Amino acid sequence: MSAAAVGLIGLAILLVLLIIRIPVAIAMFVVGWCGIAALNGIKAANGLLASETFTLASSGELVVVPLFILMGNVASVTGMSRRLYDAAYAIIGSIRGGLASATVVGCGGFAALSGSSVASALTMGKVALAEMNRFKYDDRLSTGVVAAGGTLGILIPPSTGFVIYAILTEQSIGRLFLAGVVPGLLLLGCFVLTVTLICFIRPAFGPTGPRTSMSEKARALVGAGPIVGVIVLTIGGIYGGLFSPTEAAAVGAGLVILIGFVSRTLSLRDLWVASRQSVVTTATVMLILIAAHMINPFLALSHIPSAVGEFLISLNLPVVGTLMIILAVYLVLGCFLEGFAMLVLTLPIFFPIITQLGIDPIWFGVLVVLTLEMGLISPPVGINVFIVKSVASDVPLSRIFVGVLPFWCAMLVTLAILVAFPQITLFLPSTMIQ
Numbered sequence: 001m002s003a004a005a006v007g008l009i010g011l012a013i014l015l016v017l018l019i020i021r022i023p024v025a026i027a028m029f030v031v032g033w034c035g036i037a038a039l040n041g042i043k044a045a046n047g048l049l050a051s052e053t054f055t056l057a058s059s060g061e062l063v064v065v066p067l068f069i070l071m072g073n074v075a076s077v078t079g080m081s082r083r084l085y086d087a088a089y090a091i092i093g094s095i096r097g098g099l100a101s102a103t104v105v106g107c108g109g110f111a112a113l114s115g116s117s118v119a120s121a122l123t124m125g126k127v128a129l130a131e132m133n134r135f136k137y138d139d140r141l142s143t144g145v146v147a148a149g150g151t152l153g154i155l156i157p158p159s160t161g162f163v164i165y166a167i168l169t170e171q172s173i174g175r176l177f178l179a180g181v182v183p184g185l186l187l188l189g190c191f192v193l194t195v196t197l198i199c200f201i202r203p204a205f206g207p208t209g210p211r212t213s214m215s216e217k218a219r220a221l222v223g224a225g226p227i228v229g230v231i232v233l234t235i236g237g238i239y240g241g242l243f244s245p246t247e248a249a250a251v252g253a254g255l256v257i258l259i260g261f262v263s264r265t266l267s268l269r270d271l272w273v274a275s276r277q278s279v280v281t282t283a284t285v286m287l288i289l290i291a292a293h294m295i296n297p298f299l300a301l302s303h304i305p306s307a308v309g310e311f312l313i314s315l316n317l318p319v320v321g322t323l324m325i326i327l328a329v330y331l332v333l334g335c336f337l338e339g340f341a342m343l344v345l346t347l348p349i350f351f352p353i354i355t356q357l358g359i360d361p362i363w364f365g366v367l368v369v370l371t372l373e374m375g376l377i378s379p380p381v382g383i384n385v386f387i388v389k390s391v392a393s394d395v396p397l398s399r400i401f402v403g404v405l406p407f408w409c410a411m412l413v414t415l416a417i418l419v420a421f422p423q424i425t426l427f428l429p430s431t432m433i434q
Contacts, residue, residue: 003039003301003302003303004302004303004304004307006035006038006039006302007035007298007299007301007302007303007304008302008304010031010034010035010298010302011031011299011304011345013031014027014028014031014295014345017030017031018337018338018341019336024288024291024338024340024341024344025284025287025288025290025291026291027291027341028288028291028292028294028295028341028344029290029291029294031295031298032291032294032295032296032297032298033045033049033294035295035298035301035302036048036294036297036298036301039298039301039302040301048293048294048297049294052290052293052294053290055293056167056286056289056290056293057286057290059167060246061167061173061245061246062163062167062286062289063246063249063250064158064163064173064245064246064249065160065163065282065285065286066278066279066282067246067249067250067252067253068114068158068160068249068252068253069114069116069160069277069278069281069282070253070274070275070278071113071114071230071249071252071253071256072110072113072114072116072119073114073119073273073274073275073277073278074253074256074257074260074266074270074271074274075110075113075114075227075256076110076114076119076123076274077260077266077270077273077274078256078259078260078263078265078266078270079265080113080226080227080256080259080260080265081106081109081110081113081123081124081127082127083220083223083224083227084105084106084109084110084224084227084228085102085103085105085106085109085124085127085128086220086223086224087220087221087223087224088101088102088103088105088106088109089102089106089131089209089220090212090216090217090219090220090221091217091220091221092105093209093210093212094208094209094210094211094212095208095209096199096200096203096206096207096208097141097195097196097198097199097205097206098206098208098209099128099131099132099135099137099206099209100132100137100141100142100145100195100199100206101192101195101196102128103124103128103132103145103146103149104145104148104149104152104188104191104192104195105188105192106124106127106128106149107120107121107124107146107149107150107152107153108149108152108156108184108185108188109224109227109228109231110123110124110153111152111153111154111155111156111159111184112156112157112158112231112235113227113230113231113252113256114153116153116154116160116281117150117151117152117153117154117373117376117384118150118153118383118384118387119153120149120150120151120152120153121146121147121149121150121151121153121384121387121388122150122387122390122391124146124149124150125146125150125387125388125391125392126391128142128146129142129143129146129388129391129392135207135209136207137205137206137207138202138204138205138206139392139395139399139403140205140399140400140402140403141195141198141199141205141206141403142392142403143388143389143392143395143399143400143403144400144402144403144404144405144406144407145191145195145403145407146388146391147376147377147382147384147385147387147388147400147403147404147407148191148377148384148404148407148408148410148411149191150376150384150387150388151373151374151376151377151384151411152184152187152188152191152373154339154369154372154373154376155180155183155184155187155366155369155370155373156180156181156184156185156188157176157177157178157180157181157184157235158177158234158245158249159176159177159180159369160285161339161340161343161369161372162176162177162180162365162369163285164285164288164289164292164340164343164344165343165347165365165368165369166365167289168289168292168296168343168344168347168348168351169347169351169361169365171361171362171365172362173245174238174244174245175362175429176362176365176366176429177235177238177245178235178238178239178428178429179362179363179365179366179425179426179428179429180366180369181235181428182424182425182427182428183366183370183414183418183424183425186414186417186418186424187370187373187410187411187414190410190411190413190414191407191410193410194406194407194409194410197406198406226259226263227256227259230252230255230256230259231252233251233252233255234248234249234251234252235248237251239428257271285340288340288341288344291344292343292344295344295345295348296344296348299348299349300348304349305348305349305352306352308349308350308353309349309352309353309356312325312353313353313356313357319357319358319359320419322353322357323354323357323359323364323367323419324419326350326353326354327367327368327371327415327419329346329350330342330346330368330371330372330375331371331374331375331378333345333346333375334371334372334374334375334376334378334381335375335378335379335380335381336380336381337375337381338381338383339372339373339375339376342372342375343368343372347368351364360422360426362425362426362429363418363422363425363426366418366425367415367418367419367425370411370414370415370418371415373411374408374411374412374415377404377407377408378408379401382401382404384404385397385400385401385404388400
């Protein structure tokens with residue numbers, strides 16, 4: 001049997017394992033180890049498993065993952081995410097659809113702390129859905145905006161999606177973080193514009209909220225001030241060359257913990273809970289990365305990536321045409337596969353093509369992560385939709401999917417803008433102090 005045939009069989013088995021809900025890391029371990037054993041022998045498969053596990057576990061740059069996760073978890077247990085929402089609510093909550101727009105802004109702020117889309121959707125769902133229900137928001141808008149707003153967690157830095165992309169492609173984590181800032185804010189603005197348009201066309205969907213006095217606005221802004229300061233310091237420190245991404249993560253986590261203790265919103269028990277959650281999440285990410293370093297050599301040995309690359313290049317399409325085909329594949333896969341699984345499966349195939357065509361890998365990384373976000377609200381998987389369903393159990397799943405459709409279209413528009421104007425993505429990384 002040829003190497004290519006073994007590779008195709010391995011990919012087919014992997015897809016079947018993922019469809020029947022075998023954990024991503026376990027599925028990739030099994031297929032990667034068995035594939036390498038079939039092509040190069042059991043000794044080679046065992047040697048690679050041992051070496052890659054140690055190499056990744058001892059990688060200093062991966063410390064950024066648990067530290068940023070800890071920062072987000074501490075912010076959640078101390079109520080800092082609530083204060084971000086309260087500040088946005090106080091400023092724009094009184095306009096038509098203002099609560100929904102405040103939810104988007106709150107999701108964006110929490111995304112800059114947690115780096116997790118699931119955590120953003122779950123936390124802001126608990127905070128915002130009850131408030132929007134109280135003011136009689138249509139449940140399609142209220143649930144749709146939480147599910148869509150939560151996707152900002154994988155684009156606005158710090159993002160675990162960017163970290164995994166950086167590790168798999170050997171790119172700079174700091175440059176990827178900075179590349180995600182302006183696209184993240186652009187997407188946030190498109191979501192707010194979408195809310196405004198929905199409420200203009202269907203006023204009953206988003207009634208006006210209560211007016212707040214200037215003193216109430218000021219108190220809300222002061223309450224959110226410390227955590228906004230942490231966000232600005234960590235991202236600004238990376239941009240200015242003051243911190244490496246790992247140092248910025250350590251500073252951010254330390255400051256959030258300090259703020260929690262000083263304000264007496266963080267107990268030792270809360271810190272223990274946040275730390276334990278961070279360890280579990282970090283272990284999941286590490287397992288996926290180790291498994292990725294098992295399956296990538298298997299794909300290379302099968303020569304599938306080079307065959308796909310030769311096929312795409314033989315089509316003689318312009319660079320943008322090839323890029324659009326690749327992004328279309330991601331959009332389709334996003335309907336069925338979890339985001340990290342998509343990264344691990346596709347980057348070994350597509351990244352060599354990208355580099356051969358001269359496409360900037362930082363720009364491509366942002367485009368890929370944005371398409372992963374779209375998968376988070378695409379049926380039938382749409383994990384953020386199911387997260388919101390767990391909070392709003394009385395809302396039918398079909399209505400939540402209808403609610404996210406306008407926001408999915410807004411994401412598609414944002415993707416088109418970023419493809420047409422690469423400098424939106426590359427401006428900050430290009431001016432970064434090394």
